[in-house]
Amino acid sequence: xxxxxxxxxxxxQLSKVLDLPPENLIKSIxxxxxxxxxxxxxxxxxxxxxxxxxSSDCLAQDLHLQAQKLAERLKCDAVVRExxxxxxxxxxxxxxxxxxxxxxxxxxxxxSQYGVxxxxxxxxxxxxxxxxxxxxxxxxxxxxGHLRSTIVGNFIANLKVAxxxxxxxxxxxxxxxxxFGLLGVGFQHFGNKEKLKSSPxxxxxxxLGVHFDEYSGESxxxxxxxxxxxxxxDKGLLxxxxxxxxxxxxxxxxxxxxxxxxxxxxxxxxxxxxxxAAAIDRMNKxxxxxxxxxxxxxxxxxxxxxxxILKLMGYDWAERCQHVSFGLVQGxxxxxGEVIFLEDVLNEVRSxxxxxxxxxxxxxxxxxxxxxxxKVGLAALIIQDFRGLLSSDYQFSWDRALQSRGDTGVFLxxxxxxxxxxxxxxxxxxxxxxxxxxxxxxxAISVLQHLLRYDEVLYRSSQDLQPKHIVSYLLTLxxxxxxxxxxxxxxxxxxxxxQARLCLFQAARLVLASGMKLLGITPVTQM
Ligand code: ARG
Numbered sequence: 001x002x003x004x005x006x007x008x009x010x011x012x013q014l015s016k017v018l019d020l021p022p023e024n025l026i027k028s029i030x031x032x033x034x035x036x037x038x039x040x041x042x043x044x045x046x047x048x049x050x051x052x053x054x055s056s057d058c059l060a061q062d063l064h065l066q067a068q069k070l071a072e073r074l075k076c077d078a079v080v081r082e083x084x085x086x087x088x089x090x091x092x093x094x095x096x097x098x099x100x101x102x103x104x105x106x107x108x109x110x111x112s113q114y115g116v117x118x119x120x121x122x123x124x125x126x127x128x129x130x131x132x133x134x135x136x137x138x139x140x141x142x143x144x145g146h147l148r149s150t151i152v153g154n155f156i157a158n159l160k161v162a163x164x165x166x167x168x169x170x171x172x173x174x175x176x177x178x179x180f181g182l183l184g185v186g187f188q189h190f191g192n193k194e195k196l197k198s199s200p201x202x203x204x205x206x207x208l209g210v211h212f213d214e215y216s217g218e219s220x221x222x223x224x225x226x227x228x229x230x231x232x233x234d235k236g237l238l239x240x241x242x243x244x245x246x247x248x249x250x251x252x253x254x255x256x257x258x259x260x261x262x263x264x265x266x267x268x269x270x271x272x273x274x275x276x277a278a279a280i281d282r283m284n285k286x287x288x289x290x291x292x293x294x295x296x297x298x299x300x301x302x303x304x305x306x307x308x309i310l311k312l313m314g315y316d317w318a319e320r321c322q323h324v325s326f327g328l329v330q331g332x333x334x335x336x337g338e339v340i341f342l343e344d345v346l347n348e349v350r351s352x353x354x355x356x357x358x359x360x361x362x363x364x365x366x367x368x369x370x371x372x373x374x375k376v377g378l379a380a381l382i383i384q385d386f387r388g389l390l391s392s393d394y395q396f397s398w399d400r401a402l403q404s405r406g407d408t409g410v411f412l413x414x415x416x417x418x419x420x421x422x423x424x425x426x427x428x429x430x431x432x433x434x435x436x437x438x439x440x441x442x443x444a445i446s447v448l449q450h451l452l453r454y455d456e457v458l459y460r461s462s463q464d465l466q467p468k469h470i471v472s473y474l475l476t477l478x479x480x481x482x483x484x485x486x487x488x489x490x491x492x493x494x495x496x497x498x499q500a501r502l503c504l505f506q507a508a509r510l511v512l513a514s515g516m517k518l519l520g521i522t523p524v525t526q527m
Pocket of ligand 1: 132135136137172173174275293295
């Protein structure tokens with residue numbers, strides 16, 4: 001990873017001056033985000049992260065002074081050509097030729113592995129994660145909440161797999177209360193899977209590239225939830241109310257100020273009882289390090305209770321279970337004004353996109369307009385959904401989502417297609433032995449600087465499981481690439497320069513494509 005070699009080099013010099021092991025310094029050195037006010041520096045060290053006195057009463061002036069003092073003690077070398085102090089940071093500017101060479105070589109060499117191979121992830125232990133998402137209710141329609149669960153869960157699974165973790169994807173179907181639970185009568189054998197296959201749901205899974213390792217369902221845990229009730233009783237955790245229902249006291253003082261109902265008065269199980277059985281079953285079967293559930297935030301209490309009861313039952317792994325919640329999507333209506341379900345979303349997005357493509361002057365003859373419209377439309381949905389914090393509610397707008405300029409999935413797809421056709425136009429040859437040192441224009445440097453940050457952005461998303469960091473990174477990448485595309489022509493430039501620029505654009509497209517794929521978007525090559 002290009003950024004790694006620079007960070008390491010900066011850390012090794014700092015380590016001598018600060019007398020700290022370089023490993024401890026690496027994470028405090030970050031690539032400077034590219035902004036409108038162009039910065040020259042490529043990396044910065046935050047002084048607060050390396051000083052002993054990290055208390056908040058350490059004044060800003062002190063930090064600035066410390067930064068200046070530290071900067072004075074550091075020397076430029078073959079890698080770093082300039083060192084300066086900013087408010088609370090020491091800034092490093094990399095040798096320009098080295099910057100272009102190292103970054104581009106690394107992106108072209110690593111391809112889809114660029115960023116994920118970073119040493120930022122070297123201390124993160126590889127884990128096995130069970131991720132449950134989508135989980136529609138079979139007898140009812142698949143609604144926007146399930147759509148959100150599907151795309152969020154898919155993103156989390158993609159990211160974890162890319163970072164080298166093992167992932168089991170489970171779709172936990174709400175089939176309870178159907179005449180015979182689907183799984184009870186053999187969901188796998190009786191052709192219900194066929195039905196699912198021909199449904200818009202399956203269709204969505206196939207475009208999005210979503211797959212599940214396991215289909216399970218509530219009905220499957222009918223009997224097992226009786227065993228759970230028995231265990232709760234044996235452990236003295238089950239209390240009967242006057243109404244005859246069974247509850248588990250979850251309060252600290254055991255005064256029932258917080259409790260969860262796990263049994264109906266007729267002795268039958270509830271949603272949470274089946275979830276208890278399912279969680280224990282999953283852990284027995286997969287012995288995973290973590291279990292993740294992706295649903296809307298109205299179920300936050302449910303999952304909190306679930307994890308609490310598991311803990312009371314003595315399952316310490318309950319602490320490694322996580323509910324990833326998301327907010328409500330408001331105003332998702334079709335042109336006809338109805339609240340929409342999955343098939344409507346897919347139809348709507350396809351038809352709106354087809355119409356936009358037909359009226360756009362820039363649209364080329366596309367081989368399969370339907371398929372392209374769908375991929376671009378889904379990108380629009382996903383980006384609109386992933387732009388903010390997952391837990392916040394948002395107002396859905398078709399017009400906003402489908403704008404071709406501005407911060408949309410359409411813009412990402414458009415940029416990808418343009419960069420792709422640029423490569424095609426210029427022979428699409430393997431770019432090797434290209435001298436990229438000539439890439440010194442500010443617009444080229446901005447792209448290079450932005451490429452340096454990719455691993456940090458992936459790291460952030462992997463920590464808080466929020467896609468928004470990657471989304472805003474890709475939008476900025478697209479804006480920077482669009483500007484560079486205008487100011488740094490390939491056609492008509494001297495061969496060496498043309499080759500170098502092609503390299504830059506190819507690197508930008510590769511990173512754009514791999515980021516989009518993580519989000520669950522299939523990049524298009526024409527539109
Ligand atoms: N089928 C449920 C619903 O539509 C979501 C299931 C979430 N997962 C779970 N293990 N409870 O509300």
